[in-house]
Amino acid sequence: MSEIEHRVRQFIIDNLLFGDEAAAPAPETSFLETRLIDSTGVLELVHFLETEFSISIADHELVPDNLDSLRKIGALVTRKQPRRADPLAPSRSGAGEEAGDG
Amino acid sequence: MASFSAEVLQLDLAREAERICAALRAQVFGELKRRGAVVGLSGGIDSSVVGALCARALGPARVLGLLMPERESAAETLGLSRALAQHLQIPTEVEEISPVLDGLGCYRRRDAAIRAVAPEYGPGDTAKLVLPPVTEAARYNIFSLVIRSADGRERRLRLTPQAYLGIVAATNFKQRVRTMLAYYHADRLHYAVAGTPNRLEYDQGFFVKAGDGAADFKPIAHLYKSQVYALAEHLGVPESIRSRPPTTDTYPLAQGQDEFFFALPYAELDLCLWGKDHGVAAAAVAPAIGLTPAQVEQVFADIERKRLTTRYLHAEALLVEAVFADGASR
Numbered sequence: 001m002s003e004i005e006h007r008v009r010q011f012i013i014d015n016l017l018f019g020d021e022a023a024a025p026a027p028e029t030s031f032l033e034t035r036l037i038d039s040t041g042v043l044e045l046v047h048f049l050e051t052e053f054s055i056s057i058a059d060h061e062l063v064p065d066n067l068d069s070l071r072k073i074g075a076l077v078t079r080k081q082p083r084r085a086d087p088l089a090p091s092r093s094g095a096g097e098e099a100g101d102g
Numbered sequence: 103m104a105s106f107s108a109e110v111l112q113l114d115l116a117r118e119a120e121r122i123c124a125a126l127r128a129q130v131f132g133e134l135k136r137r138g139a140v141v142g143l144s145g146g147i148d149s150s151v152v153g154a155l156c157a158r159a160l161g162p163a164r165v166l167g168l169l170m171p172e173r174e175s176a177a178e179t180l181g182l183s184r185a186l187a188q189h190l191q192i193p194t195e196v197e198e199i200s201p202v203l204d205g206l207g208c209y210r211r212r213d214a215a216i217r218a219v220a221p222e223y224g225p226g227d228t229a230k231l232v233l234p235p236v237t238e239a240a241r242y243n244i245f246s247l248v249i250r251s252a253d254g255r256e257r258r259l260r261l262t263p264q265a266y267l268g269i270v271a272a273t274n275f276k277q278r279v280r281t282m283l284a285y286y287h288a289d290r291l292h293y294a295v296a297g298t299p300n301r302l303e304y305d306q307g308f309f310v311k312a313g314d315g316a317a318d319f320k321p322i323a324h325l326y327k328s329q330v331y332a333l334a335e336h337l338g339v340p341e342s343i344r345s346r347p348p349t350t351d352t353y354p355l356a357q358g359q360d361e362f363f364f365a366l367p368y369a370e371l372d373l374c375l376w377g378k379d380h381g382v383a384a385a386a387v388a389p390a391i392g393l394t395p396a397q398v399e400q401v402f403a404d405i406e407r408k409r410l411t412t413r414y415l416h417a418e419a420l421l422v423e424a425v426f427a428d429g430a431s432r
Contacts, residue, residue: 038411039243043263046244059234059260062242 001027004053005074011048016041027071032064042067049073055080106386108369110376111328115336118329122321123159129294129319130160136294136318138164140284143194144351145182147343148322149298151330154337155321156296157190166287167194170280172203174354182343189340197283199276208275215268219247219259226252230353231261231269243404276352277313284317294318300330302371306405307412315415326376327368366401374401 001009009024016037017023031037037045045067046057055077057066066076130136138160141153156165167187171180180196187194203209216223223229231245245266247259261269284295297317299309304323309315322330327348334344348368366374370391377387377398384398393401424430 035410039245040263040267042242042244043261043266046260047262059246062244064242067242 001070002074002078004077005070007052008045008049008070008073008077011045011052012036015044015048025070027074028069030064030068032068045073049077053077053081106373106377106382106390108328108373108390110380111326111372113329113332115333118325119155119158119333119336122155126155126159126319126321134294134318136288136292138166138291138293139296139319140166140168140288140291140293141296142280142284142298142314143167143169143183143186144298145176145179145186145343146346146348146351147327147330147334147339148300148303149183150186150339150343151334151337152296152298152321153186153190153192154334154339157192158337162191163193164293165190165192166291166293167192168280168284168287169194169196170199170283171196172198172276173200174209174352176349176351178346179351182340182346185340186343189338195287199279199283202279203275206275206279208272208279212269212272215265215272216247216249218265218268219261220249223249228354231266232258243407273352274310274313277310281313281316288318296321297323299323300327301325302327302368302375305375306408307415309415311415326372328372371401374398375405378402378405 005027013019013021013024025031025034025036029036042062046062049055050057057076057080061076064072066072126139130139139156141149141156143149143153153165153167167183167190169180169183169187184194213223216229220229227249229247229249232248233243233245245261247261247265247269248256249259250256281295287293288295295317297314297320299314299320300322301324303309304320322333325333331344370393373391374387376382377384383395384402385395387393388395388398391398
């Protein structure tokens with residue numbers, strides 16, 4: 001499981017599963033099919049992704065293809081994040097990935 | 103197989119009206135042991151039909167029409183409700199609920215929640231919540247906030263979870279205050295309170311718990327919305343009410359029910375709901391309503407999703423164990 005997937009999984013356990021680690025979804029598990037998430041949950045998830053990973057998700061991207069499993073979310077966030085900086089390039093490296101780590 | 107069409111919703115209206123009236127008399131006078139009924143009239147089709155059925159079943163003198171406008175109600179609401187009451191010859195009471203809502207902080211709390219995502223929202227601006235059309239491929243039911251500024255410009259904003267819940271919670275004061283007043287008058291007159299949901303609203307959970315969801319009897323909860331319109335005509339509900347598009351009349355910016363909750367016009371949703379519940383394939387429903395089979399599948403899935411997510415609204419308070427010997431929740 002990628003670092004992104006792991007962080008999203010932890011968010012789901014803390015906020016949607018009320019700490020029940022045993023109920024945590026596997027990377028490919030569909031949130032819709034397992035009724036893990038309702039529309040308020042989607043709002044919470046999107047808000048989390050935008051703040052945690054410093055990305056912006058457009059309305060047309062709010063579809064199950066992007067958000068319905070840890071794997072799909074991992075792929076979405078990876079696509080959205082600024083690329084890890086080329087070490088030779090001027091700095092501003094990985095600003096997105098580090099933001100919100102607290 | 104005969105092709106699927108809106109004919110499946112056709113009723114013998116005279117018989118249906120009589121059946122409901124018989125049930126109403128048995129429920130109000132027999133089971134509930136009350137002397138009449140309070141009906142909150144909104145000027146909409148559902149409350150008008152319930153008012154007409156109550157007047158016919160119990161007698162006009164035993165029905166109180168309660169008119170409860172507030173400052174954000176549509177201008178025509180009060181006039182339409184009055185016209186109906188006059189037509190039915192039922193007594194009315196008018197309760198202007200804006201001062202109560204002010205006292206509860208309904209408007210203030212809602213506007214504060216709106217400003218959390220739209221800091222410039224101010225006097226003269228209006229707002230409403232909208233859903234994407236359910237037939238758009240695989241979208242989530244996520245509300246957006248639409249703001250119309252004083253100069254008429256509209257813009258659409260994504261809500262944070264806190265803002266969304268805050269707006270809904272504050273707005274629900276309106277339905278809950280109306281229910282509180284309905285029960286005040288019901289207690290005063292020893293009447294029962296009529297609930298006005300149609301089948302779409304009842305089935306899909308389009309009501310406020312302990313608000314318009316609370317009532318003693320719900321005489322049209324089994325009727326599809328198109329059937330409610332047909333019954334309205336049969337019962338002589340004025341044309342001005344029958345031709346009015348369904349509205350929530352809840353948000354300051356006018357809002358159709360189809361954009362707030364159902365995300366599909368009622369006539370189409372009626373047929374989807376009927377089809378789904380009677381095992382009709384999406385491919386057979388689709389041509390009857392001008393959608394593709396894939397879109398109808400989306401609607402079927404949305405119906406199921408709403409049933410699941412609104413189960414909480416129908417649920418009575420949960421007990422750890424049965425209290426009455428027969429196991430009934432009573």
